[in-house]
Amino acid sequence: MWRGRLAPQAIIWGGIFVALVMVSLCATVLYQGRLDAMDRARETSRNLALIAERDIERNFELYALSLQAVVDGMRDPDVLALPPRQRRQMLFDRAATAKYLGSMLVLDASGNIVIDSGSDIPRKGNFADRKYFIIQRDNPNVGLYISDPYASRLRGGSPSIALTRRLSHPDGSFAGVVLIAVNLEYFHNLFAGLSLGSHGAVSLIGQDGIMVMRQPYDVRTIGRDISKASTFQHFRSAPEGSFSDTASIDGVRRLYLFRNFPDLPLIIMVAEAEQDIYAAWRQRAMTIGSLMVAFGLGFVALSFLLGAQLRRRIRAESELELLARTDGLTGLNNRRTLGEILDQEWRRARRSRSMFSLLFVDIDRFKAYNDTYGHQAGDDALAAVARCIGDNIRRPVDSAARYGGEEFVVVLPDTPPAGAAQIAEQIREAISELAIEHAGSEYGRVTASIGTASWTPEQDGDVTAVIKAADEALYNAKATGRNKVSPFSPA
Template sequence: MIGKDRSRRATIIQRAYRFLTEPRAIVIGGLLLAVTMLGLCTIVLYQGREDALERARETSSNLGLVVERDIERNFEIYDLSLQAVADGFNQADVRGLSRHLQREVLFDHSTTTAKYVGSMLVLDAAGNIVLDSANDVPRPGNFADRKYFTFQRDNPHAGLFISDPFRSRLRDGVPTIALSRRLSHPDGSFAGIALVGINLTYFRQLFAGLSLGPHGAISLIGRDGVMVMRQPYDPRVIGRNLSQASTFRRFTATADGSFLDTSAIDGTRRLYYFRNLPDLPLIVMVAQAESEIYAAWRRRAIRTGSLTAALGIGFSMLAYLLAAQLRRRMRAEAELEILARTDGLTGLSNRRTLGEILEQEWRRARRTRSIVSLLFVDIDRFKAYNDLYGHQAGDDALTTVAHCIGENIRRPSDSAARYGGEEFIVVLPDTPPSGAAQIAEKILNAVSDLGIEHTGSEFGRVTVSIGTASWTPDYDGDLAAMIRAADEALYQAKATGRNKVWPAPARASVRETIGGHSRDFAAS
């Protein structure tokens, strides 16, 4: 059992070695190596692409957080100021003060003097200005038509309201948003509003300080879909309603997140990061152009991919060239082996190969108790042919006769070999004497039908004589005896007139000489 396992392992190893040393295996190995390199390169490049996208998300998130904190901090200050106005306005002693003192008491000086605060006003229930942070005497104006006024009037519990962008009537149309709170009488009825106007330049300057690349964008959008500010700045976009855009619908679907989409404003595909401000009805959106996110990665990918592809192609070509060289070497070795096993003139097996074939068929016949037959073929009066027509013509005749013999043995197991000079042996496995005689007659007639002129022959053409011998299970001789039997039969064919087939006796015995005769093939 152990011996069988070792033999099986040895066979597997031999087969694997043969496969690995084949040209095809080298080509496949080279291609697999190239594909593996390209696969690894693809994985690395894909991971690099994902890393670039993740870095862009982190950058956008950080920028969004900066914007959120700045806006929330300032809006908290403005709201506290508005709340102070609303609380103070309900106090009777404050309402009894002069307007100058009311301004001093109600309006936070730090708020009213802030860089981007336009004005802080108190409107009565009719929408008229009753207190103005800019002057003791309020500027004339009625804002009952503004949404921030009507919303506070109609919603007693509105709290802080942030308006959509509008053009200020008090400051020559400067783009502004208003933060407002409701003022109520002690009985809860509407008394007016307190508001502070914030110049949109505040958001524009805040966004301008954040670098997002040539095609990046950062926006502040109301939860109703109205654009408050966008960088890059375009006055035509401010106040535009984007509630029907696919991007905005995703902004309102969750508190924050990121996604890739195409802008409804300029058609640029971007990575969007958004966050709904928790305490304000605003959405901060930071977007980086997809092309810019992947720009550096793309340059690296082109360099790395090109180099890897070149190496892969180089490996493949090297494997192909190596395989081609190995194939040429194997072909040369095969040709050398063929040359070593064949007769250079006739193309038939040579005597060395004949010995191997005879030994193999002899052993098989004895093992399986089957019949094997031999044909001993000799060209009649070949010496005379050489003398008459020359050695070149003799070589041509040998080649032609050899080809004719090969053409008349059709089975794959049959084989023919040049035995020496003008002699040939045909080995016919599993062929009884009668079958061997038929094949011999066929060869005999085929050679005669070639019609090769031979004036030195009694037949006027090139002919052959053939001796046949067969080994049967009841034959008491060995391989050498069988060959001698076929040789003796050939001698008898020549001795009795040539151009004929002569079978050996059915039960030939092993003898050191062939019937006591001495053959002189030089004169055959």
């Protein structure tokens, strides 16, 4: 019984387990794919940051050399004695014609232009209020200084940054500033060539937190102070690294990769949006995940179908087994099953030295009943009598069987003769109280005669002797008037 119930459940739970394992493996592979996508994005961002960093370092190195050449030239009296055109060519060489360079100027100690790379006659302008001028004036050891973005006064407000060096008199006092103005268009074009998806960003930031350039470009972000942003705190925490955060500028969550320039006060930041990083992975995960979930659900459904089919088969086999062991008309055990029960209970009684009783029940004048009322009524009467017998044996160990025709046998383990007689009397009364009309009976209704026999541990013999004794007691009941219970009495 337990095996019959567990087999379908095992198939169902096994199917669920296999489906869960498949889905778990798929989820593990997809999760690893997500990590791989992040690693690829981090490596791509690092390569792009290196490309941009090296380009900027190379150009700034050239600008720094040009500045130093002007500083050295301003210390040479022979150079200063040259006519303006030759002096300008000597000081600035051809650096002033480089792409993205704005102006190369020499400012005196008051901030006025004294030498201009763009003209033999210097343009009019005073820059004593600029931060780069003030820092060089007040700090003799600044060296190369890179300014924050500003709007050029000489070029119609063009956004620029300045690279400056201090000019000093022989006694070390402040003599002025040499500067090179670099158009921010250089950084704009450099960053525009880096492919980072539709939501990616590249930024060049001063180590003081001032935004020099950002792609996608927005003029309002140039010169913005982000020193208080959480992202900038990461930038200053290590020479280079990566992390995920939400940008304070546009609210997009990105994977940030940053590098602090080793020789310049600048930070390059490459940030790829997570939605772009995972776009291809997400589409693949949705396709594979949906197929795997559908396959898993189908597998589970198939397991349920197989389990249900097996359950139906087990139920059918149980029903067939039950039919093979029971009488189809009365629902009681058949004679074959009776033999198994008798053998089992007899062995147990002999082993435990317990009492064992049998009842032999026979419907009185049943042939006459069939002849008078027909076989269908006879079958109905047999079924009714069987129910009476079943209703009056209450213990699980007691059993009843149709012995043949209108005869029934009741097996009563651990029951003494008095108990067997009492149960027999209850069955007889119940059959009589059915009040089934029987014109051929001397009682006018269907009745039954019952013979009882018992075996005690003191007796010898086998179960056939008990059956024979119960049969003889039944014969005695019929011979002495029917509709009565007759215990076996040895001659």
